[in-house]
Amino acid sequence: MEERHGNEDEVTGLPAIYGLDLVTDCAGPLVDPVVNRIVAVGLSSSNSDQLFTGDEAQLLDELDERLHALPAGVIVTWQGSVLAIPLIAARAAVHGLDLGLTTEPDKRSAAPSPVLGVAAAVRARWGQHAVLDLQRVYKPGVSRWRGRRNRHRDHEALYPPTDNLIARDPSRDARLARSLAERRWPQARRHIDLVAAPQSGPSAERSTSLRK
Secondary structure (H helix, E strand, O other): OOOOOOOOOOOOOOOEEEEEEEEEOOOOOOEOOOOOOEEEEEEEOOOOEEEEEOOHHHHHHHHHHHHHHOOOEEEEEOOOOOOHHHHHHHHHHHHOOOOOEEEEEOOOOOOOOOEOOOOOOEEEEEOOEEEEEHHHOOOOOHHHHHOHHHHHHHHHHHOOOHHHOOOOOHHHHHHHHHHHHHHOHHHHHHHOOOOOOOOOOHHHHOOOOOOO
């Protein structure tokens, strides 16, 4: 039986897809989760784009609350398995926050992480939402779907260097991630992280099953 991720649209066949991206106060290329803060998080859905800013602990708590209020779906990121997800988990731990975010080491990937203390990629689940890192779907040369003349520009848009984490607009990039997932959903769905929902604790109380 194929697992479904939320209620898929009968016309498009797509579940609810939420793009997520963040900005830190780090100039790169490495991010130290002990001292570097998340200063903004962008969240994109089919209905709206949201920007969470301000006090780090408060913005993470508001993001968590918003995600748990949304219909079950799939959170998509770009390089999130090595950057956004482990960094959010680390910074939440610094503040003592019990987010609905569950992570585990990705035993099938040896991708290095720019987050200090994170040995490799992680797989994750956030409450009722599955998680997907689009870099597992799009390989170098992805810009072919926009044409050869745009290759350099698209490569920079899809593969932002870590030392540009301050300058980027997380709402824009969250929207781009969502768009890219929708474009290749038949392929993308095969790369969704298979992480079980927590069975107990405050986070589990806000989680729902995604089984068919």
